[in-house]
Amino acid sequence: MIGYIIRRILGLVIVIFLASLITFFLMHAIPGGPFDELKMPLPAEVKAQILKKYGLDKPVWEQYIRYIWRALHGDFGVPFQSPTETVTSLIARVWPVTLQIGAITIVLSFTIGILLGILSALRQNTWIDYLVTTIATLGTTVPNFVIAIWLMLIFSVTLRWLPTGGWGEPKHLVLPVLSYFLAPTAVIARFVKVNFLEELRKDYVRTARAKGLPERTVIFKHVFRNALVPIITLLGPMIPDLATGSVFIEVTFRVPGLGKFFYTSAFNRDYPMIVAMILLIAVLWGITYLVTDIIYAFIDPRITFT
Amino acid sequence: MSKKVLVSFLVLVMALSLSPAFSAVKNSAGKILPPDAAPLEYQVLRVMSQPATTLDWFISVYKRTNEANNYFGEPLVRLNKNFEIVPAAATRWTVSKDGLTWTFYLDKNIKWSDGTPLTAEDFVFSFQLAADPKHGWDFAWFYSPIKNWDKAVRGEVPPSAIGVKQGKDPYTLVITTEYPAPYLPMMMLYSTPLSKKAYEKYGPYYNNDPKTSVSCGPYILEEWTKDKQIVFRINKNYGGRVKPYLEKIIVTFGDPGTSAFKAYLAGEIDICGYSNSQIFTPADLEVIEKDPELSKQFHQGFGDFRTFYLGFDCYNPPFNDLRVRKAFAYAIDKEAIVNTIIKKQGIVAYGFLMPGFPGANPEGLKNIYTYNPELAKKLLAEAGYPDGKGFPVLDMWVRSDLASPTVVAAANAIGAMLKKNLGIDVKITVKETKTFMDALNAHKLQFYLVSYGMDYLDQSNMLGIWVSTGRHAWKNERFDKLVKEASALLDKKKRDEMFKEAEKILVEDVGGIFLWHQTPGALWKPYVKGKDLEPDKYGITALHWPGIEGVGTTIFSIYISKDVLKYRK
Numbered sequence: 001m002i003g004y005i006i007r008r009i010l011g012l013v014i015v016i017f018l019a020s021l022i023t024f025f026l027m028h029a030i031p032g033g034p035f036d037e038l039k040m041p042l043p044a045e046v047k048a049q050i051l052k053k054y055g056l057d058k059p060v061w062e063q064y065i066r067y068i069w070r071a072l073h074g075d076f077g078v079p080f081q082s083p084t085e086t087v088t089s090l091i092a093r094v095w096p097v098t099l100q101i102g103a104i105t106i107v108l109s110f111t112i113g114i115l116l117g118i119l120s121a122l123r124q125n126t127w128i129d130y131l132v133t134t135i136a137t138l139g140t141t142v143p144n145f146v147i148a149i150w151l152m153l154i155f156s157v158t159l160r161w162l163p164t165g166g167w168g169e170p171k172h173l174v175l176p177v178l179s180y181f182l183a184p185t186a187v188i189a190r191f192v193k194v195n196f197l198e199e200l201r202k203d204y205v206r207t208a209r210a211k212g213l214p215e216r217t218v219i220f221k222h223v224f225r226n227a228l229v230p231i232i233t234l235l236g237p238m239i240p241d242l243a244t245g246s247v248f249i250e251v252t253f254r255v256p257g258l259g260k261f262f263y264t265s266a267f268n269r270d271y272p273m274i275v276a277m278i279l280l281i282a283v284l285w286g287i288t289y290l291v292t293d294i295i296y297a298f299i300d301p302r303i304t305f306t
Numbered sequence: 307m308s309k310k311v312l313v314s315f316l317v318l319v320m321a322l323s324l325s326p327a328f329s330a331v332k333n334s335a336g337k338i339l340p341p342d343a344a345p346l347e348y349q350v351l352r353v354m355s356q357p358a359t360t361l362d363w364f365i366s367v368y369k370r371t372n373e374a375n376n377y378f379g380e381p382l383v384r385l386n387k388n389f390e391i392v393p394a395a396a397t398r399w400t401v402s403k404d405g406l407t408w409t410f411y412l413d414k415n416i417k418w419s420d421g422t423p424l425t426a427e428d429f430v431f432s433f434q435l436a437a438d439p440k441h442g443w444d445f446a447w448f449y450s451p452i453k454n455w456d457k458a459v460r461g462e463v464p465p466s467a468i469g470v471k472q473g474k475d476p477y478t479l480v481i482t483t484e485y486p487a488p489y490l491p492m493m494m495l496y497s498t499p500l501s502k503k504a505y506e507k508y509g510p511y512y513n514n515d516p517k518t519s520v521s522c523g524p525y526i527l528e529e530w531t532k533d534k535q536i537v538f539r540i541n542k543n544y545g546g547r548v549k550p551y552l553e554k555i556i557v558t559f560g561d562p563g564t565s566a567f568k569a570y571l572a573g574e575i576d577i578c579g580y581s582n583s584q585i586f587t588p589a590d591l592e593v594i595e596k597d598p599e600l601s602k603q604f605h606q607g608f609g610d611f612r613t614f615y616l617g618f619d620c621y622n623p624p625f626n627d628l629r630v631r632k633a634f635a636y637a638i639d640k641e642a643i644v645n646t647i648i649k650k651q652g653i654v655a656y657g658f659l660m661p662g663f664p665g666a667n668p669e670g671l672k673n674i675y676t677y678n679p680e681l682a683k684k685l686l687a688e689a690g691y692p693d694g695k696g697f698p699v700l701d702m703w704v705r706s707d708l709a710s711p712t713v714v715a716a717a718n719a720i721g722a723m724l725k726k727n728l729g730i731d732v733k734i735t736v737k738e739t740k741t742f743m744d745a746l747n748a749h750k751l752q753f754y755l756v757s758y759g760m761d762y763l764d765q766s767n768m769l770g771i772w773v774s775t776g777r778h779a780w781k782n783e784r785f786d787k788l789v790k791e792a793s794a795l796l797d798k799k800k801r802d803e804m805f806k807e808a809e810k811i812l813v814e815d816v817g818g819i820f821l822w823h824q825t826p827g828a829l830w831k832p833y834v835k836g837k838d839l840e841p842d843k844y845g846i847t848a849l850h851w852p853g854i855e856g857v858g859t860t861i862f863s864i865y866i867s868k869d870v871l872k873y874r875k
Contacts, residue, residue, distance in 0.1 A: 030741070031740070031741040031744045031745065032738070032739075032740025032741040032742075032743065032744040033740065033744065034740075035442075035444065036740050036743045036744055036747070037444065037447070037743065037747065038368065038739070038743060039447075039758070039761070039771075039777075040447045040747075040771060040776060040777055041447070041747040041776075041777060042444070042446055042447060043446055043447060043456070043459050043460060044460075045439050045459060045460040045461050046439050046442055046443070046446045046459055046460075048439075049439040049440055049442045049461075050442035050444075053440075053442055081359070081369075082359050083359060084359060084360075084511045084514060093532065094533065152568055153568075156568065156572040157568060157571045157572050160572060160573065163572070163574060164565060164568045164569045164572045164574055165560055165565055165569065166534070166558065167533075167534055168534065251560075251561050251564055251565075252564060252565065254558070254559065254560035254561075254565055256357075256532070256533030256534055256559070267738065267739070267740070268740075269740055
């Protein structure tokens with residue numbers, strides 16, 4: 001197993017290297033640069049000086065080698081959009097904000113999603129089931145930024161219970177989390193319901209019931225555990241997804257998190273930030289898949305590492 | 307008798323104590339608040355801006371807040387609501403007979419918050435920094451008329467060689483120009499200096515931290531929480547002319563285009579729509595129009611005298627043929643676009659200069675190209691494209707930061723008109739700003755829709771961007787000559803005539819097709835009051851350019867009235 005993990009980590013290193021290479025060359029290939037003037041062209045000499053200041057006057061391959069060398073020493077450069085700090089300090093400042101919203105969303109959506117899924121499976125074709133199905137359909141079909149606008153109009157503009165945006169107090173968390181959490185909750189609820197129904201129809205459940213076990217024991221001791229194992233498949237990708245934030249939610253609710261930097265970095269041609277963000281995503285996904293696979297092996301004895 | 311005197315005295319004392327002179331409340335800067343002003347703790351204005359990296363003009367123009375800036379320093383002059391320049395750091399100024407040397411006499415009462423007096427040295431330092439190519443200032447083209455400016459920017463002479471020097475004493479600043487530039491005082495709106503001492507001690511971002519921030523302007527920095535907010539607090543020791551009423555200005559960071567209107571509706575900010583990034587969408591306008599309260603809070607203005615126009619690559623086919631450009635000018639019904647799409651947010655443009663801008667000549671240009679599809683068709687046929695046959699399919703680029711739903715709708719309408727009247731197929735592409743500007747500045751854009759807003763109130767600014775060294779792929783030697791010569795002319799009458807002729811050439815030669823001038827609206831709450839928010843000399847009530855920026859007088863005339871008690875908790 002240790003050999004397997006080492007192989008996977010080595011694979012991840014190669015992926016990260018390739019991701020940085022492709023991103024670096026692609027972003028330099030896009031027209032427009034970080035210091036283009038919006039009104040009148042800057043004098044060529046000034047532009048040349050700015051490019052020199054940021055090392056952008058060198059050939060792209062040389063810039064890449066320099067970048068990698070510095071990155072290996074922990075220096076990811078200075079973001080063009082916020083030159084008063086480093087890329088690392090910027091990410092360290094804004095990422096916890098996104099992580100906070102992401103963590104609350106994951107906990108809430110799993111708790112409520114599992115609960116709704118079970119309820120809807122146990123009360124199939126009743127009003128509870130229909131309600132859960134409606135919520136699930138809404139959650140999967142309406143994009144979170146539309147939900148965000150609805151929530152803002154209701155709770156901020158009309159009722160004035162909650163602020164339209166901002167950060168720093170618990171009340172600022174409510175609307176972003178609510179906007180975020182509906183989609184994953186819907187997915188989880190549907191998934192749990194299907195799994196539960198499938199498990200309920202299996203032979204071992206029939207046997208358990210035939211043995212005269214109380215329904216509560218059948219559901220919670222046997223069905224529950226088996227039906228929830230596949231949820232790890234859902235949890236895995238959700239973590240990097242929520243941990244990197246959403247552009248729409250963060251911009252709409254003025255959340256000073258990481259998500260909006262995906263947008264602003266691309267639009268400002270903020271090369272150091274773009275590469276850093278891509279690397280961050282690559283690492284997060286790589287680690288998440290690795291951990292998910294390991295957990296699988298622990299849970300399901302049929303899976304072995306080769 | 308003595309009793310009578312005593313009673314009279316008491317009555318007098320009571321009367322005086324009730325009169326405004328005695329009961330008036332002074333703010334922290336010692337300014338008496340108007341009688342209808344709310345208590346001091348309510349004298350806070352809340353606005354929204356995109357996040358910023360600096361507040362200083364000479365550090366970066368584009369990384370500052372939207373308009374809520376220029377509060378830390380005194381520019382040489384300010385602009386009032388009637389678009390007149392008024393003294394600020396300079397109490398007066400004179401110009402030499404040849405029009406090349408300007409002398410600004412600085413106000414000796416103005417001091418930095420660290421106690422150092424504001425002197426010519428701070429201005430000289432700030433300008434030299436901006437001219438230094440090593441600083442890589444993002445607005446380096448702006449001060450081109452200043453002597454040796456362009457050479458310094460190109461690195462041919464040291465920054466110390468520019469024509470910004472101390473005069474006979476530390477309170478005299480002398481600016482020399484390459485050629486007479488009568489608009490120089492107007493340009494000096496943008497001269498808010500850095501503190502040389504603070505810059506040298508703490509570096510370029512000394513104003514980002516209350517501990518190191520130094521101000522000689524009406525406000526000082528109280529708080530700057532990255533990506534959250536900036537709080538400006540009144541400068542108690544401000545020695546300048548525009549003592550403000552407001553105790554604080556709170557700038558919340560966010561994307562004003564996405565969030566400001568909703569935050570305004572929720573009562574979280576007091577002013578909305580004061581900058582280009584806060585233009586209301588058609589849906590917002592509908593909400594405003596339908597709500598009687600909001601309609602009263604909505605005020606249409608001039609904005610930054612912005613003109614939307616179609617541009618061409620006039621150096622290459624098919625637009626190097628004047629007949630083709632003329633055909634386009636005749637084929638577009640601008641009145642229809644404004645009446646049905648732009649509505650309140652603009653007026654029809656006949657030239658590049660908006661009515662109200664110095665030297666604007668809408669009447670003189672109105673009849674050069676009127677909507678005439680038949681003539682358009684004929685001209686296109688003469689150019690070798692009968693009914694649009696053989697004409698390439700056009701890709702009209704629209705710059706993304708300007709591509710509001712209204713602008714995109716107008717672009718589509720233009721495309722439909724060109725198809726219907728000329729048989730030309732037009733594809734509309736919203737191009738991301740950087741890509742767009744890269745192509746425009748390199749003169750590689752074939753056909754596009756964009757806008758330009760003024761930098762200072764003079765024809766030399768707006769028409770200057772059309773000279774052939776600028777961003778447009780259009781060249782007319784007579785136009786170039788007129789604009790260059792008129793810019794340097796002191797004789798106002800002759801100057802205006804030359805600019806008028808230049809603008810006429812620009813329209814006739816179809817350097818661009820001028821579609822509409824933007825008249826953006828602003829919302830402010832009923833409790834936001836101030837002389838600059840009352841009608842101007844034209845009778846127009848608006849948040850005039852430069853809005854709440856510290857280079858205008860408006861922000862310093864604003865106070866919060868007692869009505870606020872009904873709105874704020």
